Amino acid sequence: MPSYLVDTLRSGLAAALLATGLVLPAHAAEKTLTVYTYESFISEWGPGPKVKEAFEKSCGCTVNFVGVADGVALLTRLKLEGEGSKADVVLGLDTSLTEEAKQTGLFEASGTDLAKAKVPGGFSDDVFVPYDYGHFAVVYDSETLRNPPKSLKELVEGDPSQKIVIEDPRTSTPGLGLLLWVKSVYGDKAPEAWAKLKGRVLTVTPGWSEAYGLFTKGEVPMVLSYTTSPAYHMVAEETDRYQAAEFSEGHYIQIEVAGLLKNAPQKDLARQFLAFMLEPGFQDTIPTNNWMMPAAATSEPLPDAFGTLVQPKTTFLMSSAEVAANRKAWIDEWLAAMTLN
Numbered sequence: 001m002p003s004y005l006v007d008t009l010r011s012g013l014a015a016a017l018l019a020t021g022l023v024l025p026a027h028a029a030e031k032t033l034t035v036y037t038y039e040s041f042i043s044e045w046g047p048g049p050k051v052k053e054a055f056e057k058s059c060g061c062t063v064n065f066v067g068v069a070d071g072v073a074l075l076t077r078l079k080l081e082g083e084g085s086k087a088d089v090v091l092g093l094d095t096s097l098t099e100e101a102k103q104t105g106l107f108e109a110s111g112t113d114l115a116k117a118k119v120p121g122g123f124s125d126d127v128f129v130p131y132d133y134g135h136f137a138v139v140y141d142s143e144t145l146r147n148p149p150k151s152l153k154e155l156v157e158g159d160p161s162q163k164i165v166i167e168d169p170r171t172s173t174p175g176l177g178l179l180l181w182v183k184s185v186y187g188d189k190a191p192e193a194w195a196k197l198k199g200r201v202l203t204v205t206p207g208w209s210e211a212y213g214l215f216t217k218g219e220v221p222m223v224l225s226y227t228t229s230p231a232y233h234m235v236a237e238e239t240d241r242y243q244a245a246e247f248s249e250g251h252y253i254q255i256e257v258a259g260l261l262k263n264a265p266q267k268d269l270a271r272q273f274l275a276f277m278l279e280p281g282f283q284d285t286i287p288t289n290n291w292m293m294p295a296a297a298t299s300e301p302l303p304d305a306f307g308t309l310v311q312p313k314t315t316f317l318m319s320s321a322e323v324a325a326n327r328k329a330w331i332d333e334w335l336a337a338m339t340l341n
Contacts (some may be wrong), residue, residue: 001220012328031061033269036074037091038199039067040209040290047285054281061269070207071173071256075101082106083263087271091131091258092153094173096180098128099320100258100327102306108262109272116278116296119255123295128257132292135251135312136177137244138164145221148245155247160199164222165214169331171206173254178321179226179334181252184316190330194337201338216242227251227310232291234305250314256292 033055042048042065053065068074071092078085083106093101101107116182117123119133138147138155145162149155155164167175186193202220205211215223227244234240258277264270276282280299286292287302294302 004118007036013058028299030257032064032267033059033061033089033266033273034064034066034087035091035273036066036068036077036085036087038070039193039207040072041065041092042067045289047282050285050289051282054285055276058276059269061223062086062268063273069209070167070171070175072097072169072176073171073207075104075172077304078102078106083126085261086265087261087265088264089258089260089273091256092173093128093257093259094177094253095257095320096173096176096318096323096327098125098259098322099324101259102127103324106261106263107259110260110274112274112278114278118297119295120253121317125257128259129274129277130255130257130295131282132286132290132295133253133254134228134292135254135310135315136174136181137216137225137229137251137310138222138247139216139225139229139242139244140222140243142243144218148222148243149247150245151248152182153249155200155245156182156193156197156260158200162200162222163202163210163220164200164224165202165220166204166224167208167211168204168206169334172208173256174208174211174224174226175204176323176327177252177254179330180318181316183330184252184318185249191337194334198338204338226254226292227312228291228293228306229288231305231309234308235288241308245309246312250312250316251312252316253312255295255317262292265289312338 040046049067055063068077071094074092075097107127110129112129117130119130123130124278149158157226166178169175169179183190211223212225214220230242230244233242260270278296282296283296284297286294
């Protein structure tokens, strides 16, 4: 049938339906999936834009990312919004926060088969879905720092003129990760370690993006980041100037996760998205956009640069329950030692 006849018939049918009070479903009124996450995930260089494009091809929906500074800030925002939150999915918490997140009563079982998830030590959780992981590390500028610390002890007790920028554990998952790393190594002596380290800390930022930005601008020779961070500079900038220091005691691991809110307006879409996170369409974006290790199979091998990265001989990871029980007290210790209150 000629296209002009098709258009004429469509117009006539629409007019008839309107005249009888009936309305056709509007194609433009597609569903919107709202995903709360951290700002670096949805930056133009982060995985967000590619994840959005890939998922929208199959979901018949629009993905709306809402960004906050960092992972701990995500949980804080959820607590403030409570059951009235407009989010369907929260992406960017990590295993140090999952127990506390469950205790809010805002999440429900994801219904996601985690058989495809491959993270160090394994992963089993009926609520949260892992999407990447990485070990925290001190990343340094090899052109300005010839002798980086080789242990957490050397970092704590080293030359105070060689500064580091760290993230705030009250708002940032890397900041919380450093807190747990220090606690894992120093135990009850952690307050003394923080008091010594304070002299080396140039500043404390709300999130990872601000800290890493200061580092790459040359404001400071060291930053708390990840063992995978140098891969970005090797792949995207073709330089090995920035390296991660391998610490003799070991490194603390972060496993990032996403979860479904109990009052999600688009619950079916949210479950579809969580399952999609373990597929190559999502996982392919992780290594060279989030610069972390993928939590499931990708369609292509990792870039060669990943084979040159620090491979920690010892991995620290506290249970989420232990962190939930002690996070406030340990942050208070940190505040007292760093005099940041």
